Amino acid sequence: MIIWQPGEEINKGRFIIQGKPLGSGGFGITYKALEPNTGKLYAIKTLNSTMQLSEDFAEEQVKFINEALTIKGFDHKHILKVHEVIQEGQLFGVVMEYIDGVTLFKYVQNQGQLSESEALLYIDQIGQALEYIHNKGQLHRDIKPGNILLRQNKQEAVLIDFGLTRSLATKSMTNSLTEGYAPIEQYRRKGNFGSHTDVYALAATLYYLLTADGLKQEGEISPVPATNRKYDDEPLPEPKHYNSRISQRVNDAILQGMEIEPEKRTATVLKFRESLGLVVQPRRTPPPNPLPASEEGGLKSSCGMDYKKVLAAHQPLSG
Numbered sequence: 001m002i003i004w005q006p007g008e009e010i011n012k013g014r015f016i017i018q019g020k021p022l023g024s025g026g027f028g029i030t031y032k033a034l035e036p037n038t039g040k041l042y043a044i045k046t047l048n049s050t051m052q053l054s055e056d057f058a059e060e061q062v063k064f065i066n067e068a069l070t071i072k073g074f075d076h077k078h079i080l081k082v083h084e085v086i087q088e089g090q091l092f093g094v095v096m097e098y099i100d101g102v103t104l105f106k107y108v109q110n111q112g113q114l115s116e117s118e119a120l121l122y123i124d125q126i127g128q129a130l131e132y133i134h135n136k137g138q139l140h141r142d143i144k145p146g147n148i149l150l151r152q153n154k155q156e157a158v159l160i161d162f163g164l165t166r167s168l169a170t171k172s173m174t175n176s177l178t179e180g181y182a183p184i185e186q187y188r189r190k191g192n193f194g195s196h197t198d199v200y201a202l203a204a205t206l207y208y209l210l211t212a213d214g215l216k217q218e219g220e221i222s223p224v225p226a227t228n229r230k231y232d233d234e235p236l237p238e239p240k241h242y243n244s245r246i247s248q249r250v251n252d253a254i255l256q257g258m259e260i261e262p263e264k265r266t267a268t269v270l271k272f273r274e275s276l277g278l279v280v281q282p283r284r285t286p287p288p289n290p291l292p293a294s295e296e297g298g299l300k301s302s303c304g305m306d307y308k309k310v311l312a313a314h315q316p317l318s319g
């Protein structure tokens with residue numbers, strides 16, 4: 001099992017691990033690293049210790065690298081930049097832009113409910129990032145305040161963590177999800193997935209930014225999970241219930257974006273942004289075509305390996 005320690009040199013001394021990990025979650029662990037040659041800071045993500053010990057390690061690492069390949073082709077101001085993939089023993093690390101800032105989740109925990117104008121600014125930015133992703137034929141599927149970083153001292157939101165990103169063409173999805181933000185189709189084995197899937201999570205994120213935890217009782221999840229609404233008849237309190245300063249327009253747009261059934265929900269992120277009053281002129285030019293695969297930024301290996309071929313033979317790492 002490989003857990004990098006503060007001061008440890010990675011990739012033949014190219015990077016030096018800085019302090020404790022930035023964070024870890026269900027499958028990944030993210031480190032802060034310095035590139036001494038340039039003085040630049042990076043974030044490097046690998047699979048975490050649980051995943052390294054799992055029988056599915058090789059398979060999971062392939063998925064992890066594929067996720068990196070997908071994001072590597074993205075170029076958007078509000079999407080985290082992925083630079084390259086490095087290998088250290090049997091472990092692969094994704095080298096990403098380091099962002100000095102806090103997640104929107106932590107920000108709201110510290111500040112409480114945001115003003116409507118501040119919340120809409122971030123939702124507009126992340127909405128534009130999502131439109132870009134959808135135009136590339138992908139769904140993010142894990143939009144939530146904890147996956148959005150705010151750059152320090154700048155009102156600039158950046159979407160991180162693409163662990164659940166899938167092609168729009170994929171009909172059946174794994175059921176990893178975040179309660180409160182995942183729409184009903186993500187609980188179903190073969191759900192009706194589309195842009196509306198990310199609309200639900202974006203609307204739920206706005207709900208959270210404007211209501212914070214609202215009147216949440218201990219043990220409850222805010223916003224009310226889609227399954228509780230659908231099967232336990234637990235209603236979603238309208239945002240205004242928790243925050244009377246929310247305008248009727250924004251209140252209604254959130255509820256429309258969080259409609260349980262996909263068919264009734266706001267269909268696209270552009271329509272959601274319009275319903276919030278964020279798009280003044282309807283767009284007349286068609287969205288740009290996705291680049292053919294061959295033109296997308298392919299991942300370059302610093303040691304000349306073919307990432308698509310590697311890994312299959314890898315066994316779980318032993319501790």
Ligand SMILES: Nc1ncnc2c1ncn2[C@@H]1O[C@H](COP(=O)(O)OP(=O)(O)OP(=O)(O)O)[C@@H](O)[C@H]1O
Binds near residue numbers: 097102
């Ligand atoms: N590029 C980055 N720059 C700065 N901090 C980051 C960066 N990426 C992640 N972080 C920090 O690390 C924390 C954990 O992020 P990470 O994506 O590793 O895990 P997660 O989303 O909690 O879990 P998982 O991806 O395993 O489901 C984030 O909440 C954020 O605070």
